[in-house]
Amino acid sequence: xxxxxxxxxxxxxxxxxxxxxxxxxxxxxxxxxxxxxxxxxxxxxxxxxxxxxxxxxxxxxxxxxxxxxxxxxxxxxxxxxxxxxxxxxxxxxxxxxxxxxxxxxxxxxxxxxxxxxxxxxxxxxxxxxxxxxxxxxxxxxxxxxxxxxxxxxxxxxxxxxxxxxxxxxxxxxxxxxxxxxxxxxxxxxxxxxxxxxxxxxxxxxxxxxxxxxxxxxxxxxxxxxxxxxxxxxxxxxxxxxxxxxxxxxxxxxxxxxxxxxxxxxxxxxxxxxxxxxxxxxxxxxxxxxxxxxxxxxxxxxxxxxxxxxxxxxxxxxxxxxxx
Numbered sequence: 001x002x003x004x005x006x007x008x009x010x011x012x013x014x015x016x017x018x019x020x021x022x023x024x025x026x027x028x029x030x031x032x033x034x035x036x037x038x039x040x041x042x043x044x045x046x047x048x049x050x051x052x053x054x055x056x057x058x059x060x061x062x063x064x065x066x067x068x069x070x071x072x073x074x075x076x077x078x079x080x081x082x083x084x085x086x087x088x089x090x091x092x093x094x095x096x097x098x099x100x101x102x103x104x105x106x107x108x109x110x111x112x113x114x115x116x117x118x119x120x121x122x123x124x125x126x127x128x129x130x131x132x133x134x135x136x137x138x139x140x141x142x143x144x145x146x147x148x149x150x151x152x153x154x155x156x157x158x159x160x161x162x163x164x165x166x167x168x169x170x171x172x173x174x175x176x177x178x179x180x181x182x183x184x185x186x187x188x189x190x191x192x193x194x195x196x197x198x199x200x201x202x203x204x205x206x207x208x209x210x211x212x213x214x215x216x217x218x219x220x221x222x223x224x225x226x227x228x229x230x231x232x233x234x235x236x237x238x239x240x241x242x243x244x245x246x247x248x249x250x251x252x253x254x255x256x257x258x259x260x261x262x263x264x265x266x267x268x269x270x271x272x273x274x275x276x277x278x279x280x281x282x283x284x285x286x287x288x289x290x291x292x293x294x295x296x297x298x299x300x301x302x303x304x305x306x307x308x309x310x311x312x313x314x315x316x317x318x319x320x321x322x323x
Contacts, residue, residue: 037123047081073170136161187261
């Protein structure tokens with residue numbers, strides 16, 4: 001009897017192992033091929049992106065997350081990428097033919113992702129950013145794995161764009177951030193209404209207001225102090241990475257509507273230029289009443305700013321005079 005049991009066990013174990021190996025890649029789609037979400041024991045502490053020779057890493061230290069070990073990060077960008085990395089699931093498989101047509105033929109270079117908890121890699125996969133689906137991605141666990149479209153359940157937005165090696169994307173979306181005491185002068189040029197333009201100088205806490213002709217009098221000091229306080233935090237909505245070089249050149253060739261020049265007590269002069277923005281509505285170009293194109297001389301990238309955020313510093317000269 002014991003011999004029969006032993007023989008049964010010796011025969012059964014290899015068979016079970018063989019069955020597991022045969023069906024391992026089928027439940028579901030293959031465990032090694034379809035597991036994208038990171039499952040840290042405590043928390044993710046480092047994320048690495050690489051695209052050919054280019055690399056970028058996000059790392060958490062005592063003070064918070066940094067980009068490439070030196071730049072402050074935007075809180076929302078970190079929260080979003082952590083959500084993506086821990087919650088992504090397969091939306092649908094992709095056929096070899098579709099992958100070839102949308103990725104190989106189009107020469108899309110993948111972004112390789114590594115996720116760490118302390119020094120241990122807890123997840124790695126490959127992202128092919130594409131416009132072939134609303135989620136902006138096709139992903140593989142590794143080169144020889146099956147391709148899938150991946151998404152976050154309950155979120156219908158694009159997640160492929162989150163896998164970017166552009167340092168600007170991860171940094172705070174802040175245009176200006178000065179205390180009144182840090183500003184030596186401000187010039188606000190209104191190209192639509194030049195007569196409302198003005199300049200403010202701060203010389204040892206003594207203020208001077210002028211227009212194109214010279215110094216002015218009769219203005220309210222408290223309004224100047226209040227105006228300078230509006231530069232403490234001026235955010236913008238997003239970078240305009242998606243526009244083509246031709247569109248960018250066309251925007252910059254247009255007459256700006258505003259230009260603000262700030263000379264800080266420390267650091268380089270900042271010149272912020274703002275242009276009207278137009279949007280397509282029912283195949284008709286319409287002026288965007290909520291947003292503007294913007295750019296500073298510090299970077300050669302356009303960004304989008306909401307009137308809601310920039311409006312406090314777009315005052316007219318008359319603002320400083322008692323009514």
